[in-house]
Amino acid sequence: NIHNAELNDTLGNLVHRGLTLSVKYAHGHVPDVPATPCFDVVALKTATEEAFQSYALQEAVFRFIEVVRATNGYLTTAAPWHMTDDHAKQVVVRTILEAIYVFAHFMIPFMPATASRVFGFLHTPPTTLPLLSSDFNNLVPGTPIKNVTKDDILFEKSEAELAALASKQATAAPPPAAKKAKEDLPLFASCDIRVGTIIKAWHHPDSDKLFCEEIDVGLESGPVQIASGLRPFYSLAEMTGRRCLVLLNIKAAKLGGFKSNGMVLCASSEAHDVVEFVEPPAGAVNGERVFIATESGDPVSEGQMKKQKVWEKLSADLKTDDHRQATYKGQVIQTSAGPVLAKTLTGVHIG
Incomplete structure (x- = not known):
């Protein structure tokens, strides 16, 4: 099963951090600087399409969460809060906002209400997957970004949404990542x-x-x-x-x-x-x-x-x-x- 806590620790955390940093370093707008792609959008599209074609919905979600987790790692490593150069900070902010926008599209089949909430935070409507740019330039510079507060709980309805997914996938085999030994180090x-x-x-x-x-x-x-x-x-x-x-x-x-x-x-x-x-x-x-x-x-x-x-x-x-x-x-x-x-x-x- 996919746990609500895992989503809060990965995607919910990323969205909250990204929106907060946009207010802090970009005056609450999409910065007018180029982003640095931090994951392969085309590869994520391909993996998702293959999973859907084989009705492996849980595998699609697990792959999605893996990429979100890596993007959280990118943000932690980039650490804009330690940077002294304002342009460098805004590059990281733009990158994370673009990543969040991409991720919202992959949430639609599983968590439509949550995806809609994310698009609202970004004040940007969704597009179609074929038109979704893989170059991290989907957002319009200057677009206002939601100033999140403690009342903006991203996953308040996700348990019901995920329960429906779990019931659809009760007989699905666990994805390869779930079989990885805990003692294996990410080298x-x-x-x-x-x-x-x-x-x-x-x-x-x-x-x-x-x-x-x-x-x-x-x-x-x-x-x-x-x-x-x-x-x-x-x-x-x-x-x-x-x-x-x-x-x-x-x-x-x-x-x-x-x-x-x-x-x-x-x-x-x-x-x-x-x-x-x-x-x-x-x-x-x-x-x-x-x-x-x-x-x-x-x-x-x-x-x-x-x-x-x-x-x-x-x-x-x-x-x-x-x-x-x-x-x-x-x-x-x-x-x-x-x-x-x-x-x-x-x-x-x-x-």
């Missing part, structure tokens, strides 16, 4: 991979292959010190000010006597004769965690990373795609400002 979300900027770099005194770096990753304690074997590939001048991704929740290691408190991520050619940083876009904020659309959650401890061999399992599936985008199992690695890119390398391993 990517388990890693604390953050956007950073190298603010200082110098040659390691005892190694001709290592740089020592101080990297701003948004921590209150200040920059972290990391050693990287990049001297054969970058000059000292090229290192300073470089944007990068940093894996933080691994145990510190001594490299040539220098304590390294993390690892920068780079793409490497098969012959290892070309190595490039995978770099966040200009609008990404130091300290924000990168994410993929299909996973969310808090990073695990350094001890769990080691015990579960998280990095060893995950790194085998980190690659650049044909568009130089960093990916994990084909899922594009994103920041609040867009995907992470290598400069030139395609189809190579990231580590």
Whole structure:
């Protein structure tokens, strides 16, 4: 069965957060900035159509909830409340409002009253699924957004609606996601991979292959010190000010006597004769965690990373795609400002 609590924790939470943030950061209107798609609308359409064709209505709902959960993860990771740039905040707000509008269409078959309420919050009528844009540009900039209050309970009638769905699907098989073992870790979300900027770099005194770096990753304690074997590939001048991704929740290691408190991520050619940083876009904020659309959650401890061999399992599936985008199992690695890119390398391993 599908529980009302799950919907409140996922979709209800997302709608409330999105509308509240629009009031706080966009004066209660749809911001006039481009959104950053945080999930694949076409894939969601396809999965829903396939589920309906096989009368697997519960599976359609479960898939829907998975995408909503990932979008909540995007918002948590983007953390506009920590941003100092107003434009960056509004990009996140626009993205979440566009996501909510898309989600309302997929609610119509199951929760028509709730879907209607969401369209009312957005002051935007529904369209048809074929006309629903997959580029997150369905809403008209400047459209007023409902200022939600504690009296605006999104799912007050959803139990009856969902009970009807459950009775229709009493004999349906559970979707694949329901069979997943609880102990399985979402590998990517388990890693604390953050956007950073190298603010200082110098040659390691005892190694001709290592740089020592101080990297701003948004921590209150200040920059972290990391050693990287990049001297054969970058000059000292090229290192300073470089944007990068940093894996933080691994145990510190001594490299040539220098304590390294993390690892920068780079793409490497098969012959290892070309190595490039995978770099966040200009609008990404130091300290924000990168994410993929299909996973969310808090990073695990350094001890769990080691015990579960998280990095060893995950790194085998980190690659650049044909568009130089960093990916994990084909899922594009994103920041609040867009995907992470290598400069030139395609189809190579990231580590």
